[in-house]
Amino acid sequence: MSAEVAQSPYTLIDGKKISTDIKNEISEAVAIRKKENKKIPHLAIILVGDDGASQTYVDNKVKACKSVGFHYTMMRFADTISEEKLMKHIDHVNNDDDVDGFIVQLPLPEHISVERITDKIRSDKDVDGFTNHNFGSIISKKPLLMPATPFGVMELLRRYNIPTEGKHAVVVGASRIAGAPLSMMLTEQGHATVTICHKYTKDLASFTRSADILLTAVGKPGLITADMVKEGAVVIDIGTTRVEGPEYAKGWAIKGDVDFKNVSQKASFITPVPGGVGPMTIASLLLNTLRATEARNP
Ligand code: GUN
Numbered sequence: 001m002s003a004e005v006a007q008s009p010y011t012l013i014d015g016k017k018i019s020t021d022i023k024n025e026i027s028e029a030v031a032i033r034k035k036e037n038k039k040i041p042h043l044a045i046i047l048v049g050d051d052g053a054s055q056t057y058v059d060n061k062v063k064a065c066k067s068v069g070f071h072y073t074m075m076r077f078a079d080t081i082s083e084e085k086l087m088k089h090i091d092h093v094n095n096d097d098d099v100d101g102f103i104v105q106l107p108l109p110e111h112i113s114v115e116r117i118t119d120k121i122r123s124d125k126d127v128d129g130f131t132n133h134n135f136g137s138i139i140s141k142k143p144l145l146m147p148a149t150p151f152g153v154m155e156l157l158r159r160y161n162i163p164t165e166g167k168h169a170v171v172v173g174a175s176r177i178a179g180a181p182l183s184m185m186l187t188e189q190g191h192a193t194v195t196i197c198h199k200y201t202k203d204l205a206s207f208t209r210s211a212d213i214l215l216t217a218v219g220k221p222g223l224i225t226a227d228m229v230k231e232g233a234v235v236i237d238i239g240t241t242r243v244e245g246p247e248y249a250k251g252w253a254i255k256g257d258v259d260f261k262n263v264s265q266k267a268s269f270i271t272p273v274p275g276g277v278g279p280m281t282i283a284s285l286l287l288n289t290l291r292a293t294e295a296r297n298p
Contacts, residue, residue, distance in 0.1 A: 049079030101127030152280025164190030
């Protein structure tokens with residue numbers, strides 16, 4: 001009787017470590033700019049309302065700015081602010097020469113249109129990479145500011161030497177922030193064959209099971225179970241859902257879309273949540289801010 005072949009052990013994709021490497025590279029670039037009397041990158045962050053998760057993300061972004069020596073400005077507004085007033089503040093930041101890049105933290109209150117707000121951001125200061133211009137620039141030969149989360153994912157694949165060319169990448173979730181631009185990057189830059197699944201996809205598992213690289217950005221904890229994953233697949237979990245419960249030390253925890261415990265037993269490479277893609281989004285934001293600064297003040 002032959003013994004069953006043990007699959008895995010998987011390689012954990014350590015986004016925390018890679019993001020620290022990138023932050024060290026950025027700190028060095030800032031130190032060189034300082035020495036050469038060049039402008040220090042300045043990131044402005046606009047936060048509307050007091051959503052707990054957004055507050056945590058923004059705190060982490062401020063911490064990251066401090067750690068690499070960037071200047072930063074935090075702008076907070078009550079969730080009752082009108083869209084018109086917020087637009088005026090965005091105009092002000094657009095025209096403030098000292099600010100190299102800025103972000104408007106999402107989600108916004110329901111009475112404010114994310115699309116109209118995003119359209120208002122100057123594309124050369126759009127360090128989240130959310131504007132139509134930067135979205136479209138994914139398919140240009142010289143992209144400037146890449147959508148931050150997908151850029152972080154591509155960087156993880158690159159730094160772990162995970163080949164994408166000719167592979168079947170299945171992206172679950174077609175959001176403007178993550179799934180849609182990621183699928184374009186995997187095609188254009190990664191030369192992968194890409195399938196995009198979304199909320200209208202029928203029989204999701206029939207697609208995910210054929211993925212060499214499975215990437216999920218939905219926001220539904222436990223969506224991807226082991227039976228949906230091919231043996232040896234690379235699994236990238238972009239989902240971040242704040243789940244509350246007395247079993248968590250802080251009263252809440254961040255959960256991905258993937259059932260990590262069981263899926264990891266089939267994966268060749270897998271990202272944890274937290275500590276996988278999340279820290280990379282912030283590293284990309286810093287990298288975009290440095291690029292925006294270099295473009296404006298070479
Ligand atoms: N909300 C959740 N993720 C993000 C992000 O990457 N950028 C912004 N601006 N808001 C977010």
